[in-house]
Amino acid sequence: MARIEQKVRTLVSEDAEMETVIETILDRADETGEVKWVDVREDISSGQWGRLIEKGILIDGETGFRLDDPEATRDALEDETVTASSSDGESSWSKWDKGAAVVSIGLFAGYSWAPMRNLIGSAMNVALGPLNSMLPFYAVVMILAVVTGLYSTILQANLMDSEKMGEYQAKMQEIQEKRKAAKERGDDEALDRIQDEQMEAMGDQMGMFKEQFRPMVWIMFLTIPVFLWMYWGVGIGANANPVFDLQPLVLPLVGEKAWTAQALGPIQVWIVWYFLCSMGFTQIIRKGLNIDISPTGS
CATH class of the missing domain: 1.10.10 (Arc Repressor Mutant, subunit A)
Incomplete structure (x- = not known):
């Protein structure tokens, strides 16, 4: 058979x-x-x-x-x-995935360490500087949001096995349902067996976490340098000065604000604008490419 x-x-x-x-x-x-x-x-x-x-x-x-x-x-x-x-x-992670994870963790230092931020910002400016000189900064951020949204969607669709994710979730749900039913009928032997299944399923949960995090490693690897370029250009950080000549941005419900002003609590205008653009364009990209990254059952 x-x-x-x-x-x-x-x-x-x-x-x-x-x-x-x-x-x-x-x-x-x-x-x-x-x-x-x-x-x-x-x-x-x-x-x-x-x-x-x-x-x-x-x-x-x-x-x-x-x-x-x-x-x-x-x-x-x-x-x-x-x-x-x-x-x-x-382990579905290749040596390239692990290498990207190490580099991504290292890139995080650029958010707080000015020399790294300046180095990466200057290097990224070789490619993004001409675009920034032709367009207003808010339009540049919109383009970056489209690009990051596009490759994020593609990476998630290709590196994350949504079918396997669905299987993990279905298995955990099935165990929970069996445990509930065994409790209701007072079947201690079944509860012991289900407990063993839950212990074994912890390995599946780790596999599920790996499946979720694998595309995020590559997204961070590609996106952190873009953020560091914006940090560098806008002038974020202690004793940092803006590199770009920035005009105030008009946000809905907030009005005219400087790029480094606080818009939502401690969150500054530039990052609010980026995430608004990113969320909107990412949804359009997923609909346009008919990509669904939600877990699916087999």
């Missing part, structure tokens, strides 16, 4: 330990293909046993449980792609 093979591959790709669990069950099964919990409980947790039943890999037998299709299960374990999938599932 191809269906069973796929279930086994998926289960092993989500949790590499399940390969050993299934091999143990294959070894302990009797002549009829059946195995009892008492025969394997020393080597398999109740949560792992429950997952096999939940996925339909183990089904009811005459005196215990049996593998729905032992041959298909063996074929799935022998397939070399299972091991490859398991390795990929442990």
Whole structure:
């Protein structure tokens, strides 16, 4: 059954330990293909046993449980792609992702360290300076908001697996529902099994966090230099002077304000203007490109 093979591959790709669990069950099964919990409980947790039943890999037998299709299960374990999938599932981050994360963290120093901010601002000005000389600064910020919104959307769409995210969320929701049902009927044995599942699912939560954060690393890697250029040009920071000749900006409901004036609490005008433009254009870009980054179920 191809269906069973796929279930086994998926289960092993989500949790590499399940390969050993299934091999143990294959070894302990009797002549009829059946195995009892008492025969394997020393080597398999109740949560792992429950997952096999939940996925339909183990089904009811005459005196215990049996593998729905032992041959298909063996074929799935022998397939070399299972091991490859398991390795990929442990970390979807490449060396380039990790390198971008390190550089992005380092770039954060530019917000508080003037020498780095001045260096990056001057370097970025080689590319952005001509644009800034042709257009008013508010228009330059609008263009930057469009560009950053475009590559942010594309990076999120290509680097974040929304289907896998949906699977993580659906799994956690399913565990919560099973826990609630077990509490209502007072099934302590089921609660213990569900507790084991929750502990195992913590690895899935880490995987979900990695999926969410991976595109953010590249977005920060590309966007922080743009922000540092604006910091440098507007004159943000201790003893900083504006490099650009800036005219006051008129904001809705606020009126005419200097770029470094406070608009919303401590938030200054320039960053409010950037985020207003960014949020608006990003929504237009997503609609125009028909890109949905919301988690989806498989």
